[in-house]
Amino acid sequence: MRIGLLTDGGYPYATGESRLWCDRLVRGLAQHEFDLFALSRTAEQEARGWVRLPAQVGQVRTAPLWTADEESLGLHAPRGPFSRLLTGGGARTYARRERRRFATHLTSLAASVCTAGGEPGGADTARPAGTGDGAGPRAADEQFTQGLYGLAELAWEHGGLPAALRSETAVRILEAACRAPGTGRTVQTATVADLLAFTAELDRVLRPLSLDWYEEDGLAAVDLCHAASGGAAALPGLLAKRFFGVPLLVTEYSVRVRAHYLSSGGAPVSAPVRALLANFHGRLATEVYRQAALITPGNTHARRWQERCGADPAKVRTVYPGMESARFAALGEREDDGGPDTLVWVGRIEPAKDLIALLHAFAEVRRAEPDARLRIIGAPAPGPAGATYLAHCRAVAAELFPDEAAGTHAGGENPVSFEDIGDDGVPGLAQAYAAGGVVVLSSVVEGFPISLVEAMFCGRATVSTDVGAVVEVIGGTGLVVPPRNPRALADACLALLRDPERRARLGAAARARALELFTVEQNLAAFRGIYLELIAQAPVRSAPRPEPGEGPRPFATPPEAHVLGLRPEPEPEPHPGDRTPSWAGAAPGPGASDA
Structure with missing residues (x-):
């Protein structure tokens, strides 16, 4: 099967949100051939280049969305x-x-x-x-x-x-x-x-x-278009279906309309522009969902957004993202409780993660359990805004604990530490989750909580805020509290810090759930079946007709077209001497002469 994989700001580029899961999909379904049609987001992304592509990738066509220079876009030549x-x-x-x-x-x-x-x-x-x-x-x-x-x-x-x-x-x-x-x-x-x-x-x-992707050797040649997101990435799939009848599969692990509403963007945007963009992206999402043969959100939270935008529930099927569990296997299989008095937060430091509420919650925890510690492990979001937020978090920590100034390492008497993967004591991601007995997620906005799934693979008990797909992911194997509620967050953390047996039970249950639902193998099995299902349901597309003056194309008609009973056999071409002129009227009777 030949799959046209459509991406926007991700695979095959070395950076981007869809890079990892698309690469796992292509490598895991090696029995299929993949053609990549990729849109890039920034000049920096272009400069970083591509990841190493496997042999099953056929052609790769790219186009930038960050420039208005038509000469560098590879646009379709006028016909x-x-x-x-x-x-x-x-x-x-x-x-x-x-x-x-x-x-x-x-x-x-x-x-x-x-x-x-x-x-x-x-x-x-x-x-x-x-x-x-x-x-x-x-x-x-x-x-x-x-x-x-x-x-x-x-x-x-x-x-x-x-x-x-x-x-x-x-x-x-x-x-x-x-x-x-x-x-x-x-x-x-x-x-x-x-x-x-x-x-x-x-x-x-x-x-x-x-773009010049709608050619006979481009999207017209694929059996199925798989858009790795909605929005601009799905547009080529819409045209491939309209022009050539190619079925469209849309996978959204981050719903584009939702991301547009939540994004603050770089430059400030006026209210009329925001309203126009919201209406446009809403209409586009409605059309994408209407034309898609199947829609695969990454969780029920994303599914609700898609159905709100007009997706037919009968065409929506949840497929959880696949994550590598092997690197957490050693930690998950040990009965290691980590630091029994330590809370760990792992992720990208940005306002949506609400570390300020976490710091205030930890102040309550510290008053009840003086030996408790909090390790915040992660790098700030790219750009000056991320660095500013990290500095703000450090200042709040210093203000909440004036007698024990927050440090930048895990040792000493500092109750709060800000660290990054690769620092002393945190050589890798698994070691970050091993640093504490309870893993905390304090976000106010979250899609699919990747760090939460990683903590579950590690067999860690978790305390999370009820945002995004958190409840769906946890499924009763952790404690969930309302967002922006430091008191509730502190109470849940204290409950687990004081009960090691409960921590062990929840951690074991969380690991079992993650291995059942959120592995790469589960994701690949789902898409393997979806590909076969969609191709089996798709109507047979006839071969394109040759251009005027062009000779017959070898193998343009599949062999099964000649099997008796499948298609009516064409009338045999008469010999030139047997043709009846159009002016001669009816064919001659049985006794007529051929002269």
């Missing part, structure tokens, strides 16, 4: 006779007919995006712009799909879509859609600067419509 190149630049512009098509399709898309209440799960309290009375969410969704696929076909036939989306015409169309009756109150206040910011983001997200 129509009307497009032309501007002198001195690579931007393509349209003739009159193509300009009208572009305006029509962008108007449809803009009207659906500007619809009031267009967020996923929201009620459309006003009718969509440009629709008749009584039109509801379905009409707006239809407008979106008409505009999206219309722009895709225009890009396929004539190219030039990125330049058109950055044009004054595009801004005027969006401005008219924002001002139309029935649009949301927020988007009606959009300024020209807001519209320019939105068109820039629209150009970036829709860049896959213009």
Whole structure:
């Protein structure tokens, strides 16, 4: 089977959130051939290069989403006779007919995006712009799909879509859609600067419509498209299904719409731009879920988001992420309780992890158990914001424990230590979880809690906040408390610190659960069956017809097409001397002469 694996900011690049699980998938399903179609997010990611690819990877096609330079994007060459190149630049512009098509399709898309209440799960309290009375969410969704696929076909036939989306015409169309009756109150206040910011983001997200991946040796040749996320990564899968009938499988371990809502982004974004982007990503998610043959979220929490965006529950199947358990096996199989008076937190230091609440909770623990210690093991999130948050956490720790200043190592009398993997005493990840008797997760925002699963593989008892998929992952093998509640967090930690037998029972149960549900082997078995299921259900696609003037293609027709009973046999081609001229009327009777 030939799989087209679609990624956005991940595999095969050396960095990215989908890198690890995609690499495990490709290597674990070596009986299949994989073609990679990857979008990169930053110039730095491009510079870091790719991971080493296995032999079952066929071709790799990449495209950057971080640049507006058309010459470096590998865009599809225009196929129509009307497009032309501007002198001195690579931007393509349209003739009159193509300009009208572009305006029509962008108007449809803009009207659906500007619809009031267009967020996923929201009620459309006003009718969509440009629709008749009584039109509801379905009409707006239809407008979106008409505009999206219309722009895709225009890009396929004539190219030039990125330049058109950055044009004054595009801004005027969006401005008219924002001002139309029935649009949301927020988007009606959009300024020209807001519209320019939105068109820039629209150009970036829709860049896959213009790529040269939709060729006979590209996505047209694969048996199945597997998108490693929603959003931009799934767009090539939508077009492959529309143009060639290729079935689409969408896997989301981090729901793109949810990530968009929670992301603060780099630069501040105005309220109208946020509303437009939320509506656009919501409409796109709805279309992706509607066209997908199957959707595989990584947990029930993600599944609820997908169903809120319109995913058919019958097409949604939870497949937990696969994680390597072997490196934690030695620790998990020992009856080692670690530091019986020590709490351990492991992860990336950032505001979403709410280490401030953890520090306040530990102050309560310390008052009840003076010998208790807290080890915070992890690096700050990349960028100045991560370093600032780490400095803030250190300052809070010093303020809460003024007589025992927080240090940077595990020794001494310091009740709180900030460490990183590779420091003295923490040579590896397994040793980080072995450093304490109880592992704590204090997040206020969490998707699939990877650090929690790692602690379970290590056989550690855990105390976690009730966010994301935590309850689903724990399943009764740990203590769960409300987020942003230091008192409840402290009480749960104290309960486990004071009861070693309970810690041992919960740790053993947690390890058994993790080995049953969250291993790489479980993940590979699930996708092995899903691939076969989808291919068995997919209709047979006929071979593409040769171009005019091109001879027959060898092996274009599969051998089974000639098996009797499967397809009607074609009429034999008559000998040239046996043909009856069209002007001769009916065929001659039995006694007629051939002369």
